[in-house]
Amino acid sequence: MTSATKKHIYIYSPSGAVRDKAAFRRGIARLKTLGHEVEVDEAALLRHQRFAGDDATRLAAIGRAAASGADVALISRGGFGISRILADIPYKAVAKAIGKGTQFVGISDFTALQLALLTKTGAISWAGPALCEGFGPAGVPDMADGHSHGEQGGPDDIMEACFDDLISGQGEGAGWRQHRENFASTPNLIAGKAVSKRAGEDFSIHNATLWGGNLAVLTSLLGTPYWPEIKGGILFLEDVGEHPYRIERMLTQLLHAGVLARQKAVLLGQFTEYKLTPHDKGYKLQTVVDWLRSQLKTPVLTNLPFGHVPTKVLLPVGASTDLVVEGRDALLFWGHPH
Amino acid sequence: MTSATKKHIYIYSPSGAVRDKAAFRRGIARLKTLGHEVEVDEAALLRHQRFAGDDATRLAAIGRAAASGADVALISRGGFGISRILADIPYKAVAKAIGKGTQFVGISDFTALQLALLTKTGAISWAGPALCEGFGPAGVPDMADGHSHGEQGGPDDIMEACFDDLISGQGEGAGWRQHRENFASTPNLIAGKAVSKRAGEDFSIHNATLWGGNLAVLTSLLGTPYWPEIKGGILFLEDVGEHPYRIERMLTQLLHAGVLARQKAVLLGQFTEYKLTPHDKGYKLQTVVDWLRSQLKTPVLTNLPFGHVPTKVLLPVGASTDLVVEGRDALLFWGHPH
Numbered sequence A, B: 001m002t003s004a005t006k007k008h009i010y011i012y013s014p015s016g017a018v019r020d021k022a023a024f025r026r027g028i029a030r031l032k033t034l035g036h037e038v039e040v041d042e043a044a045l046l047r048h049q050r051f052a053g054d055d056a057t058r059l060a061a062i063g064r065a066a067a068s069g070a071d072v073a074l075i076s077r078g079g080f081g082i083s084r085i086l087a088d089i090p091y092k093a094v095a096k097a098i099g100k101g102t103q104f105v106g107i108s109d110f111t112a113l114q115l116a117l118l119t120k121t122g123a124i125s126w127a128g129p130a131l132c133e134g135f136g137p138a139g140v141p142d143m144a145d146g147h148s149h150g151e152q153g154g155p156d157d158i159m160e161a162c163f164d165d166l167i168s169g170q171g172e173g174a175g176w177r178q179h180r181e182n183f184a185s186t187p188n189l190i191a192g193k194a195v196s197k198r199a200g201e202d203f204s205i206h207n208a209t210l211w212g213g214n215l216a217v218l219t220s221l222l223g224t225p226y227w228p229e230i231k232g233g234i235l236f237l238e239d240v241g242e243h244p245y246r247i248e249r250m251l252t253q254l255l256h257a258g259v260l261a262r263q264k265a266v267l268l269g270q271f272t273e274y275k276l277t278p279h280d281k282g283y284k285l286q287t288v289v290d291w292l293r294s295q296l297k298t299p300v301l302t303n304l305p306f307g308h309v310p311t312k313v314l315l316p317v318g319a320s321t322d323l324v325v326e327g328r329d330a331l332l333f334w335g336h337p338h
Helices: A021-035 A055-067 A085-089 A093-100 A112-123 A133-135 A157-167 A215-219 A244-256 A285-294 B021-033 B055-068 B083-088 B091-099 B111-123 B131-135 B155-165 B215-219 B243-257 B285-294
Strands: A009-012 A038-042 A072-075 A103-106 A125-127 A174-176 A203-214 A234-240 A267-272 A314-317 A318-327 A331-334 B008-012 B036-038 B072-075 B103-106 B125-128 B173-177 B203-214 B234-240 B264-270 B316-317 B322-328 B329-333
Touching: A009 A021, A009 A055, A009 A215, A021 A133, A055 A085, A055 A093, A085 A112, A085 B131, A085 B243, A093 A103, A093 A112, A103 A112, A103 A157, A103 B234, A112 A203, A112 A215, A112 A314, A133 A157, A203 A215, A203 A267, A203 A314, A215 A234, A234 A244, A244 A285, A244 B083, A267 B083, B008 B021, B008 B055, B021 B036, B021 B131, B055 B083, B055 B091, B083 B111, B091 B103, B091 B111, B103 B111, B103 B155, B111 B125, B111 B203, B111 B215, B131 B155, B203 B215, B203 B264, B203 B316, B215 B234, B215 B243, B234 B243, B243 B316
Parallel strands: A009 A038, A009 A072, A072 A103, A103 A125, A203 A234, A234 A267, B008 B036, B008 B072, B072 B103, B103 B125, B203 B234, B234 B264
Antiparallel strands: A125 A314, A174 A331, A203 A318, A318 A331, B125 B316, B173 B329, B203 B322, B322 B329
16 A cells, blocks of 8 residues: 655654664654655654653653644654643644644553643544554565455554545544444443434434543543543543453543533443453453443443554544444544544 | 450441452451451352442442441452442441441542542541451461561551551551651652641641542542542552552642642552563652652652551541651551541
């Protein structure tokens, strides 16, 4: 796959230190193979403790990304490090850059910057890949069908197509099929107060603010000045390495705080890399989903292709979005948010 | 050690299912050896998935503990399960029982009930042991010096002395010695806006509300109707199995929410059972403490003997308390809160 248009992509590290430098190099090579000009921030590979440089260094890197004039500012990786610099991020500079056409793309710890940016400026950024995990996987795409989903090696085909849609200005939406469990034991499935009282009924939502990201990072902003008070929105969530009881505790905090009930829909993405134990005795992620639905009138959809997985879509955080649900199929549509 | 007075102790399970039934039995035997009458709730050993019975069962158990007329209502263990039943806990019945002399004691997940109870009723409960981890350790106290700190087997001597103080109405305070790091590299150590501007200066605080508990559980209440809005208090925190970056993320949430700055002191207890990784490259718990102090004028004390460790004091959550700091030595004094 070669991109239709050559773009300027700026790589920087606002969070954790790059651990897998080979993946970093492969990611840059891949973006160049796709036809892009890649500019690497001077601090992208620095390390201070577990961070990609100390706090001042990472703040300066965010500033350089905003000043780069690039078409896309892409994080090298997530990790941890945004929370502690939230008070000093140059939000206005980032928002101004976005206004001039620089798309900020990232995932995981980057959720904190995205939501704080939305809170402070209303600017739209993209939940999507990071360089290392997205473009850095070893191997080449499977040539048999011209597609790869990460398993055979190389970057995921769908993610790259969505990324190409974004940078070429073609991206307008994302569709997926929900888990079958949605349509089994849970009577109030997709039966939202705001949209429909009848279980399993098709529905659609118009002009709702799409927002969300990593559940742990998002929840860690609740009660702070960086929390976007979004009502009537579409909230998407994903996480990695969190046991279902922790996922439940975080969702319960959002539930008790009234956050979930104020949304028109909650979209659960991919929750991966946790281990159930013998002590769980049947308690699992679906238990949490079922319980959440029993507490909430807002429809809870599953299986959004977003998270710490190769196959994921890019989602505009803060964009006015439509959601159409027909049976198990769901479609997000945001037109041209930028 | 034999208690001066025989007391009625009620054992119940509001959170996770009891896994170590031998520890449960040893704990009961130990309390009987200390001279107490022990009553075991009918659902104390039930299991539903990872919980000690389903939600209705655990709510009923809390109600029975409140109706027991016991001197102490002691949880069997922590785990997880309070968050999801917060809306239905019989707070008034628990507060009424406390008013009639039943002391509610627990730790870990129990923090959620304690803080919600404080929020809803102002009633004081005790952060302290759970039956299994506190009184259930195998072995007998070391007879050489008549003391045990859990290592040689058997329940911890200091914890049992504090428990005895509580039930005999003698408990009036707790003292400890802070980590030496407090008095080294951190210039604004115990230099609180409210108390002192000079590093290392002795200070005292009077009539402040003592509150806190497990950091993860406490933080999971922020933004919800179960969060106690305590100003000018003394906040104590502990946790288990949380990497320092997660501890930092939670403390940062409390910092950004203004919670820490509104307290007169923050007491860090024991943070245990986490693993640093090669990626941390020198980032450790002390890094988090140092960073927190650089962001905060409120004094941050360390090494409070409370947490998921054998040697711990009992602390009255919600009680008016004095704190006296002289050099490395700190003393909490609450007189007779009940």
